[in-house]
Each structure stands twice: as C-alpha cells, then as structure tokens.
Amino acid sequence: MKFVEQLDRAVEKNNSLLCVGLDVDLSRIPPQFLNSEDPIFLFNREIIEATKDYVCAFKPNIAFYEMYGVYGISSLIKTIDHIHSVGLPVILDAKRGDVGHSSNAYAKAIFEVFKADATTVNPYMGHDSVRPFIDYYEKGIFILCLTSNVGFKDFQIAGAEEPLYKSVAKHVKEWNHYGNCGLVVGATKPEELKEIHELVPDMPILIPGVGAQGGDLESSVKYGGKRAVINASRSILYAADPHAEAKKLRAEINKYRVK
Amino acid sequence: MKFVEQLDRAVEKNNSLLCVGLDVDLSRIPPQFLNSEDPIFLFNREIIEATKDYVCAFKPNIAFYEMYGVYGISSLIKTIDHIHSVGLPVILDAKRGDVGHSSNAYAKAIFEVFKADATTVNPYMGHDSVRPFIDYYEKGIFILCLTSNVGFKDFQIAGAEEPLYKSVAKHVKEWNHYGNCGLVVGATKPEELKEIHELVPDMPILIPGVGAQGGDLESSVKYGGKRAVINASRSILYAADPHAEAKKLRAEINKYRVK
Numbered sequence: 001m002k003f004v005e006q007l008d009r010a011v012e013k014n015n016s017l018l019c020v021g022l023d024v025d026l027s028r029i030p031p032q033f034l035n036s037e038d039p040i041f042l043f044n045r046e047i048i049e050a051t052k053d054y055v056c057a058f059k060p061n062i063a064f065y066e067m068y069g070v071y072g073i074s075s076l077i078k079t080i081d082h083i084h085s086v087g088l089p090v091i092l093d094a095k096r097g098d099v100g101h102s103s104n105a106y107a108k109a110i111f112e113v114f115k116a117d118a119t120t121v122n123p124y125m126g127h128d129s130v131r132p133f134i135d136y137y138e139k140g141i142f143i144l145c146l147t148s149n150v151g152f153k154d155f156q157i158a159g160a161e162e163p164l165y166k167s168v169a170k171h172v173k174e175w176n177h178y179g180n181c182g183l184v185v186g187a188t189k190p191e192e193l194k195e196i197h198e199l200v201p202d203m204p205i206l207i208p209g210v211g212a213q214g215g216d217l218e219s220s221v222k223y224g225g226k227r228a229v230i231n232a233s234r235s236i237l238y239a240a241d242p243h244a245e246a247k248k249l250r251a252e253i254n255k256y257r258v259k
Numbered sequence: 260m261k262f263v264e265q266l267d268r269a270v271e272k273n274n275s276l277l278c279v280g281l282d283v284d285l286s287r288i289p290p291q292f293l294n295s296e297d298p299i300f301l302f303n304r305e306i307i308e309a310t311k312d313y314v315c316a317f318k319p320n321i322a323f324y325e326m327y328g329v330y331g332i333s334s335l336i337k338t339i340d341h342i343h344s345v346g347l348p349v350i351l352d353a354k355r356g357d358v359g360h361s362s363n364a365y366a367k368a369i370f371e372v373f374k375a376d377a378t379t380v381n382p383y384m385g386h387d388s389v390r391p392f393i394d395y396y397e398k399g400i401f402i403l404c405l406t407s408n409v410g411f412k413d414f415q416i417a418g419a420e421e422p423l424y425k426s427v428a429k430h431v432k433e434w435n436h437y438g439n440c441g442l443v444v445g446a447t448k449p450e451e452l453k454e455i456h457e458l459v460p461d462m463p464i465l466i467p468g469v470g471a472q473g474g475d476l477e478s479s480v481k482y483g484g485k486r487a488v489i490n491a492s493r494s495i496l497y498a499a500d501p502h503a504e505a506k507k508l509r510a511e512i513n514k515y516r517v518k
Contacts, residue, residue: 023361063361066368069336073329095357097381099408099472102282102322102352109325122356124383124403126410144383149358151385154430159418171413208358 003118003140003180006089007204007227010056016250017221017257019091020051021208021233022060022079026068028238040068040075045082047237051246052086057118059206059231061093080115091206091229092116095144096133097125103132111136118142120184120206123168127175137178140204145169145196148186148209169196172203182206187215187230194223204229211235221256262377262399262439265348266463266486269315275509276480276516278350279310280467280492281319281338285327287497299327299334304341306496310505311345316377318465318490320352339374350465350488351375354403355392356384362391370395377401379443379465382427386434396437399463404428404455407445407468428455431462441465446474446489453482463488470494480515 011017024040033039033046048058060079065072083090092114096106110119110133118140121133133141146156146165156165172181182204185193197205204227209215211232221228230253239245270276283299292298292305307317319338324331342349351373355365369378369392377399380392392400405415405424415424431440441463444452456464463486468474470491480487489512498504 023364061357061361061364063355063357063364063368067364067372069368069372070329070332073332077328093357093361095381096322096354098320098322098352098354099406099467102320105282105320105322105326109322109328113326113328122354122381122383124381124414125406125408126413126415128408128410130410147358147384149384149387151387151389154385155383155423155426156385158423158426164414164417164423167414167417 002138003089004204004227006117007056007140007229010088014053014056015254016054016056017228017230017253018055018246018250019057019059019206019229019231020047020055020236020246021093021231022047022058023064023233023237025064038075038078040065040072041078041082044075044079047242048082048086050243051236052088054246054250055088057089057091057229058083059091059093077114084115089117091118091120091140091142093120095120095122097122097129099125100128100132103129107132107136111139118182120144123171127171130175134175134178134180137180140180140182142182142184142204142206143168143172145172145183146185146189146192148188148215152186152189165192169199173200176203182227184208187217187220190216190219190223193220197223197225201225203227207231217252218256221253222258226258261397262348263463263486265376266315266399266488269347273312273315274513275313275315276487276489276512277314277505277509278316278318278465278488278490279306279314279495279505280352280490281306281317282323282492282496284323297334297337299324299331300337300341303334303338306501307341307345309502310495311347313505313509314347316348316350316488317342318350318352336373343374348376350377350379350399350401352379354379354381356381356388358384359387359391362388366391366395370398377441379403382430386430389434393434393437393439396439399439399441401441401443401463401465402427402431404431404442405444405448405451407447407472407474411445411448424451428458432459435462441486443467444483445472446476446479447472449475449478449482452479456482456484460484462486466490476511477515480512481517485517
C-alpha cells in the first residue's frame, strides 16, 4: 500500500494527526528499562503500546540509534517491526541526500533494510540526489523545506527574489510525478506554512517543533491541511504518563482541525 | 592530534593529495572475496594495503555500509580501525545535518562510535545544525558547498545577488573559530573552486568528482590549494590493479601541484 494511503487510513482510524517521534535518549528513560537486555527497544515498545490509539504515525530519528552503533541499529529494526505489528506507518527521520549512486544506497538502506514507509530527505544537492528516494514510488518522501530550528535563517530564507525554502517547495511540486512527495515545515513558521500548503494542497506536511521547540500548535493545524502530520517527541516520551499526554495532545490538535 | 595536522603529515609523508573513497558495492568486487565471512572488510583491507603509500586519507561513504544493515556497520567500524592501524586519517562521508540535539547524536555516532577523524556535513539547516560537529574541535568538518552532481544547479547556484554556495562558504569562514572547518567543492567546477579557495586559503577542500564523474583534475589541483584533497573512488576500487592505479593518479596529481 502507498504511504499516503497508509497515512490517510491511520488518520481516520485513530482520528489523529499526531505523530510521535521516537528519539530515545538512554539518559532520560525510566531506570527500570536500563537493566534489561535491550532498553531502547523495550522503552520504545512501551511508548508505542501506550500511544498507538492516538497517533497516525511514529517517527524514529535514526541519529539516536546510530549513536549506539550496531546495537542501536538492531534496536531500530526491532522498533520498526513493532510499529508495523500494530498497523501504523513509520517515518524514518534520516535527512539523507547525496550524489545519485550514494542516494541509491541510502534509499535501499532506509526502505529495504530498515523497512521504513517514509523518510525525510535534504534537498541541498538537488534533484538527482532526491530522485533515488522518490523512485520508491510507494514510499513517502518528506523533503526539508523550512525547518523549526534557529539556523533556518542562515540559508532557507535567503534569496532576494525568492527565498530558498519557496524554491524548494516549487521544485518538489515539479518532482512529484508519483504523488509520493511531502515537505517538512516547522511549527514555528505559521504564515509560511499557510503559503506552502496553498502551493501543494494535497501533499503531506511533516510539522515538527510543537513541543520542546515552542511552535504554534493552533496555526500549524489550521494551516497545514488535512495531511498535516504534527510531530511531538520529548514532550510525550518523557511525560509522567505518555498515554495521557498523547490523548491530550490529540484532543488539542482535533480542536483546530479543518475536516 | 587535530585532523588538519594528521592530514598535513600524511600529505607530506606520502607526497600525496589523493584520497581513496571506500564505497564498496558487493556486486562489483572480485568473486574471491564473496565466499569469505566479511567480504566488505576484506576487500577494503586489500584496497587499503594496496594504496596506503600513495594517499593522504581514506573516505568511506557510510551509505554503502548502511545498505547492508548491522553487518555493514560492523564492517565499517573494522575498516576504520584498519585505516588507523596504517597511520592514516579517515574522512567518514555522511552528509548529516539536523536540529541541534539530533546533530549532537549524529556527531557522537561519527566521532565516538565510528571513530572517524573528519566528516562531511550538509549546511541546509544552518549554524546550529553544523555546530555540534564543529564543537569536536580536533575533528575535521567538511561542509557541502558546491557539489559535483548535476543537481547543483537546482539550489546551490540560485540567488540573484549571491549564489547559495558562496553564502555557504562565507558562513563557514565565520563559523571556523577552531580552525577545523573545510568545504566540499566538486572537481567539475574549476572557476568556482579558485574563487572559494581564495576566500578560505587555509581550509582543506575535499574535491570529489575527478574519476567517474568527469571532473577536471588539472584545474582541481591547481586551484584547490595545498590542502586540496582529491577523492577518487570507483576508478581505483574497481581498477584491474588498484596499487598501480593509485600510484599513477598520485603522479598525475603531483604534476599539477603548487607547493
């Protein structure tokens, strides 16, 4: 099944645009997990089970698995299997991008080895660096457009006639022959999100930055469209009660949803 | 020891600016390796041993290891150990870049888990996405500037007043407080390479694209300065005689070197 259909089904089934980011930091997880054989996977499994009825997807960021080497990569693969066993799609946040034959290798890793349903890609190197991902036409490809960190100012809004992020959005619209592209736009940029969504109204938009990074939830939901994927990571993972926290955030998102 | 000193020493010891890219493709390596327990590592070891007297560094691209999952990551770690055992520096080509706390995790993976001496970073997300790498002040950080693939046209040369790649070079010059930054500039862009090197005359410049991608060797060496790191991957790895091929390419590079 195509990623966008998986996403639409999960959005409908769980009545939710919430995506939980699985960015595990062993120094922050409850101590009972640390004595087990695979603390990362067991913690993730607990989070997945606690929140699976309130989300439309899970988003592990591969950085937090790579930092534990071979062991972390094994935990990532087990985590992705578990997400699939509860019937939800996986967006593997990897922000890759390289010359064509290297991007081929990355896409193979992400979709065939790690078995993700979607990923994030960095557009700096242009079309031939993104295309090997897009060519997996059943998978979802979220291309970085306008990000939620402070560094967005350095390059993404530069350009006298047209800022870089707008040029990226327009290019991705052109590249979207298979209808499997999406964009990443931070929750910290509501006006620009509105404008981007109007340019690509059917495209899923992955919106990080609502929790710890202080983005605006109301306008992110209002302006992001029916495929706005609102990501929260640390605010759910390290909540006293992740189940209650996910339920609460879903309700808050649904208050502002345009159906 | 700082990466730049490691690099300068290797350049002097082996009288070479050549860097060999270790981008292993199991479908292209000689059949005798395939029946062994760890074909990737054994092939790499053979290449490292055959070329170690003619290079200033080795550059594995992590994409080609990730595509073999946990096994590939193990082979990468063994490969890096072997490069260190012959006394040469490792540039781990990974092109990472993410929000600060995720870039922290990537930097930790690259420098502490995989134990690379230098890496490549994508600048799209700006300073706070690059800084966690730079903060490893003994390591070398090559930031993508103007790449050798055809997609460079899409965004890197856009910008009416100042093309993006030039803005990246100027920003990196500002970010270089520890003197550990470098840039990636494709061998396919000699005029721009000249101009970039003049802007940052002491910075190492990683120059891919001379072999299979058809870049211009003579002008890359002439314009890249004394820390031009000329990368060749497939043209050496899959040569009938990698030892002879590396020796030949070093001699060709040295013809044009400005000492």
